Every structure is written in structure tokens, then in C-alpha cells.
Amino acid sequence: MIIVEQLSKRYGAHVSVDNVSFRAEPGSVTGFLGPNGAGKSTTMRMMTGLTPASAGHSTILGVPYAELPNPGRHVGVLLDASAQHNGRTGREVLRLDAMTMGLPRGRVDEMLETVGLSGAEGDRRVGNYSLGMRQRLGIAHALLGDPQVLILDEPANGLDPAGIHWMRGLLRTFAERGGTVLLSSHLLHEIELIADHLVLIGRGKIVADGTKAELLSTVGxxxxxxxxxxxxxxxxxxxxxxxxxxxxxxxxxxxxxxxxxxxxxxxxxxxxxxxxDGAGLEDMFLQLTADDAREQVSA
Missing domain, CATH: 3.30.70 (Alpha-Beta Plaits)
Structure with missing residues (x-):
């Protein structure tokens, strides 16, 4: 389970995340949505200890992320698919990760097979990977430690339609086995297909939080x-x-x-x-984040 309580981040006079609270439950996929600059990535970075919070706190599996022993064995994180060493092969990247987590080497080949980077692609240098291949490698890293929780920021970015379909099935299966998934994406149709719960953020504040059925039935x-x-x-x-x-x-x-x-x-x-109720996620998203759109036009 993920619990975020009154999380805030200030940069001088600018408030990037303002008193954000929500939960992501085991056995479900929670879609974390909002316009560019709404605070999604900053919130996820605070949750995983990469950005210090100005106020509030978050817990994953009952404790702050920094207090998890060997966190990769409990939480799989993908926040930036480009944050990988270009000079190493995909296999080398995962082998180092496996060594750090104390995992057997066989787990590396298993994950490369799972994400479709087995054989020659696993031995190619990351600098020669397409964005979609980097995303697959990032997902392999997130799954490597057999975690209970996944925190993924735009994991479908760069994937082709077949790759998006594959990822949807992967995350759905993970949740059905009792895992917790927090998924940020700008691909609203994909979120609508996979998510059980929706959290919408606009201008740093939560503007909607509920099950997909609840929120889509109240769009007007x-x-x-x-x-x-x-x-x-x-x-x-x-x-x-x-x-x-x-x-x-x-x-x-x-x-x-x-x-x-x-x-x-x-x-x-x-x-x-x-x-x-048939208006769909896109209509609800546009209605609830209308203030963000107006602010961007006037800026």
C-alpha cells in the first residue's frame, strides 16, 4: 500500500505540490493523472526519496521509502527511462542491479525475457536503444527484485501499440496477484482501460480521487x-x-x-x-483541469 499525506513542495515562492493526499491500494492499479507541470513527477520523486518534501510525508508498505531495507526488493520504481548508463549493455545494467539487491544472476535473464529484450537486444549497449527499449529495460529493473509495489512515471512513453498492449497486460497481472501499482501517464485511453482508481492533480492540488466508476459517472x-x-x-x-x-x-x-x-x-x-457516464476519461480530465489549461494559455 502507498499512503501520501499532506505532501507539499515549495521552490521559493512557487508551490509545485500543495497538500497532496491519496492512497494506492494492493490489488489495484491507481492512475495518477494531470497536465504537464501539475506536480505528478515531483510527487513521485518525493515519495521515493529523490526530492525532499517541504511538508507532509508518505509511506510505502507502512514506512517511508528511505527506511525500507533493500528497497528494490519491495518497491519497483521507474521515473526516468533515460537515467541509464549508455556505455553498458542492458544485461550489464540489470546484472549490477541484481548484485546490489543480492539476487541470483538467473533473475536477469528472466526479466530480459519478460520485457522482450532477450538475446542480442540484451547485449546491445543502452546508448543504442530506442526510447521504447529503454522503457522496457526500466520496467525490467522495476520488476527485478520481485517487488510488492510499482511506481511508474510515464512507462508507456515511446512504446509502440504492441508494446503498450503488452505493458497493460503485465501491470494488470501484477495487480491481480495482489501488487500495488501507481501509474502516471498522459495516455488517457490506456489509463481508462487499465486503472481501477483515479487520482487527478491540477496546479499541485488533488482535484479528484475515487474509483474509475465513481468518477466517470459524475462528469455531468x-x-x-x-x-x-x-x-x-x-x-x-x-x-x-x-x-x-x-x-x-x-x-x-x-x-x-x-x-x-x-x-x-x-x-x-x-x-x-x-x-x-459514457463521456469517458478525456472529458472528465478536461473539465477538472480546465484551470490549468486557462493558465497556460494566458501565460
Missing amino acids: TLVRSPDRNALTRCLDTAGITYQATDDGAYVVDATSEQVAGIATRDRVVVTELRNA
């Missing part, structure tokens, strides 16, 4: 009318925010009862009115 109400102009005027007059869908409907920030009431009052014909 979908409403459709044959007279879109009349519906638009109706929503504008009521001061209700909304977003247009690709097929001509609106997802509005109000309950279906509220929308039905204002449509009746303004005599607007409505042909569809329901919870927007």
Missing part, C-alpha cells in the same frame, strides 16, 4: 435537442457551463433534473437527457 449530464441554438441560449441564460460533443450533444455541469427544469421553463425540446 448529456443533453441533446433538435434546436441547438435554443438549447445554447437556455444553458447560457441559466449560467450553466457545458461542452459540445462530436455528435452534436452537450455535456453540462448540472444534474439531469436541473437541465430538465430549465429546458421546460424555456420551452426547449429535449430528445436525450441522461448521465454522461
Whole structure:
């Protein structure tokens, strides 16, 4: 289990992470989402002791990461796939890791096989690896110690569709065996397919935290009318925010009862009115992180 409590990071007057709290439970994949610069990577670096926190704390398996004996045997971490020695082969990188953790050499070949870098690819120098191959090597390193917890920052970056599909199955199996996965990614569709729990961060603060089913069922109400102009005027007059869908409907920030009431009052014909539970993760993400987007445009 991962527990983050009131974690904050300040750089002078700038607050990068502001009082962040959440949990990642065993047996589940927790998706950690947010726009660029929202504080995801900084939070994960604080959790793993790479960046000192200004306030708050986090525990992994009941203790701070720095207090774990031989931490690689308990927590697999991938925060930067490029942080590998370019002059060593993939096999050499993992052998050194295995020696550090006190693991048998056979574990190296097992992990190279698991991530698809066996044979000649394992003996190639890391400096000649593609980004996708570096990601696979980083995942092999994270899995090397047979950990109970995985903390992965953008692990699908650089992987081709087949590689993303492979990684999805790998992480799903890890969680189903009782492991804890915290996964940061900008690939919202992939997170939607694999995650059980979602934590969204915006401008350094948690803006949503819950199961995927809970959060995707609260993204708003979908409403459709044959007279879109009349519906638009109706929503504008009521001061209700909304977003247009690709097929001509609106997802509005109000309950279906509220929308039905204002449509009746303004005599607007409505042909569809329901919870927007099919809007998907992308719509929810855009709604909840709208402040970040506006700030980036105005900057």
C-alpha cells in the first residue's frame, strides 16, 4: 500500500505540490493523472526519496521509502527511462542491479525475457536503444527484485501499440496477484482501460480521487435537442457551463433534473437527457483541469 499525506513542495515562492493526499491500494492499479507541470513527477520523486518534501510525508508498505531495507526488493520504481548508463549493455545494467539487491544472476535473464529484450537486444549497449527499449529495460529493473509495489512515471512513453498492449497486460497481472501499482501517464485511453482508481492533480492540488466508476459517472449530464441554438441560449441564460460533443450533444455541469427544469421553463425540446457516464476519461480530465489549461494559455 502507498499512503501520501499532506505532501507539499515549495521552490521559493512557487508551490509545485500543495497538500497532496491519496492512497494506492494492493490489488489495484491507481492512475495518477494531470497536465504537464501539475506536480505528478515531483510527487513521485518525493515519495521515493529523490526530492525532499517541504511538508507532509508518505509511506510505502507502512514506512517511508528511505527506511525500507533493500528497497528494490519491495518497491519497483521507474521515473526516468533515460537515467541509464549508455556505455553498458542492458544485461550489464540489470546484472549490477541484481548484485546490489543480492539476487541470483538467473533473475536477469528472466526479466530480459519478460520485457522482450532477450538475446542480442540484451547485449546491445543502452546508448543504442530506442526510447521504447529503454522503457522496457526500466520496467525490467522495476520488476527485478520481485517487488510488492510499482511506481511508474510515464512507462508507456515511446512504446509502440504492441508494446503498450503488452505493458497493460503485465501491470494488470501484477495487480491481480495482489501488487500495488501507481501509474502516471498522459495516455488517457490506456489509463481508462487499465486503472481501477483515479487520482487527478491540477496546479499541485488533488482535484479528484475515487474509483474509475465513481468518477466517470459524475462528469455531468448529456443533453441533446433538435434546436441547438435554443438549447445554447437556455444553458447560457441559466449560467450553466457545458461542452459540445462530436455528435452534436452537450455535456453540462448540472444534474439531469436541473437541465430538465430549465429546458421546460424555456420551452426547449429535449430528445436525450441522461448521465454522461459514457463521456469517458478525456472529458472528465478536461473539465477538472480546465484551470490549468486557462493558465497556460494566458501565460
